[in-house]
Amino acid sequence: MELKPSESLKIDTFSMRIDSIEGVELDRLHALSLSVGWPHRAEDWQFLRESGQGFVALDEIGRVLGSAMWFAHGADFATVGMVITSPRLQTLGAGQWLMKRVFEKVAGRDLRLNATRAARRLYLSLDFQPEKTVYQCQGIARVQTMGKPANNQGDVRSLDAKDIPAAIALDAAGFGVRRAGLIERLFAHSTGYGLFKGDTLNAFALCRPFGRGHVVGPVVAENDADAVAIVRPHVADHSGSFLRIDTHMDNGEFAAFLSHGGMPVFDTVLTMSMGKRLTDFAVGGAITPMTYALASQTLG
Numbered sequence: 001m002e003l004k005p006s007e008s009l010k011i012d013t014f015s016m017r018i019d020s021i022e023g024v025e026l027d028r029l030h031a032l033s034l035s036v037g038w039p040h041r042a043e044d045w046q047f048l049r050e051s052g053q054g055f056v057a058l059d060e061i062g063r064v065l066g067s068a069m070w071f072a073h074g075a076d077f078a079t080v081g082m083v084i085t086s087p088r089l090q091t092l093g094a095g096q097w098l099m100k101r102v103f104e105k106v107a108g109r110d111l112r113l114n115a116t117r118a119a120r121r122l123y124l125s126l127d128f129q130p131e132k133t134v135y136q137c138q139g140i141a142r143v144q145t146m147g148k149p150a151n152n153q154g155d156v157r158s159l160d161a162k163d164i165p166a167a168i169a170l171d172a173a174g175f176g177v178r179r180a181g182l183i184e185r186l187f188a189h190s191t192g193y194g195l196f197k198g199d200t201l202n203a204f205a206l207c208r209p210f211g212r213g214h215v216v217g218p219v220v221a222e223n224d225a226d227a228v229a230i231v232r233p234h235v236a237d238h239s240g241s242f243l244r245i246d247t248h249m250d251n252g253e254f255a256a257f258l259s260h261g262g263m264p265v266f267d268t269v270l271t272m273s274m275g276k277r278l279t280d281f282a283v284g285g286a287i288t289p290m291t292y293a294l295a296s297q298t299l300g
């Protein structure tokens with residue numbers, strides 16, 4: 001973090017320069033993520049670009065050989081994601097170089113990211129601390145009957161724009177940081193279900209097109225039964241098609257619901273932090289809303 005990284009990097013026969021991700025054609029970003037087997041569509045890159053900032057590494061003829069993004073929330077916090085280097089460049093220092101450029105932009109902020117296995121060593125060497133495993137659950141969704149809502153649980157209803165402030169507040173309690181802009185943008189791309197007790201939103205789950213199908217997230221609830229109650233309608237809506245959900249929950253009713261609903265664990269990544277640890281963000285109180293599913297691995 002202390003060294004000022006240079007504007008260009010020479011690796012083997014490649015000479016790279018860094019540029020903002022902003023003006024880059026989506027097709028070229030899409031080609032980069034395809035080169036490492038990621039499912040993002042051009043539209044997913046577009047959404048991320050609207051939600052954050054980033055760098056690309058370009059070769060002499062303008063090919064995109066690397067990327068790194070950050071998503072700032074408030075003055076003190078950011079998530080980092082879409083850190084990719086082209087396979088022919090990997091292990092040669094380009095990842096470090098891009099991350100050091102990101103560090104210049106996020107100096108002073110607490111950071112959180114979700115590290116693939118391939119990236120763990122990179123982030124450990126940059127002093128990120130391991131926190132929790134994320135279970136990437138996905139598959140062909142199927143409706144199932146387990147975990148029917150208890151009668152006293154509340155009403156599950158579709159969400160609309162008037163529910164955004166309540167969802168922002170619940171998300172902030174679960175995630176530990178208020179991310180109003182992101183939740184508003186997610187609402188614009190998602191369908192949502194909420195669990196209401198009277199007029200009060202107690203839990204919610206959004207679902208939007210992503211990658212090979214749809215992704216459910218974020219999901220914020222106080223307990224497994226509530227989380228199941230708001231995810232179930234999304235599973236029903238997408239029954240027979242590809243659905244994904246990224247969760248820290250590895251056991252209990254919610255995890256069982258996902259695997260019975262056609263979404264077993266496909267892979268894992270590791271949430272890592274720099275600065276404040278996850279527990280430092282926890283809010284007190286008897287009943288605390290928890291993040292049952294991430295918005296995505298990139299966004300947290």
Ligand SMILES: CC(C)(COP(=O)(O)OP(=O)(O)OC[C@H]1O[C@@H](n2cnc3c(N)ncnc32)[C@H](O)[C@@H]1OP(=O)(O)O)[C@@H](O)C(=O)NCCC(=O)NCCS
Binds near residue numbers: 084119120125
């Ligand atoms: C993860 C990724 C960005 C790393 O980029 P990179 O250009 O290979 O990174 P660097 O060359 O700067 O390597 C950084 C560190 O990781 C080590 N490293 C990188 N790849 C390694 C490998 N396959 N095996 C062992 N060590 C490895 C390097 O030696 C270096 O360690 P050091 O700092 O202790 O010397 C790249 O592998 C990639 O794009 N992977 C696919 C997409 C992905 O998983 N992205 C991460 C999202 S969280």
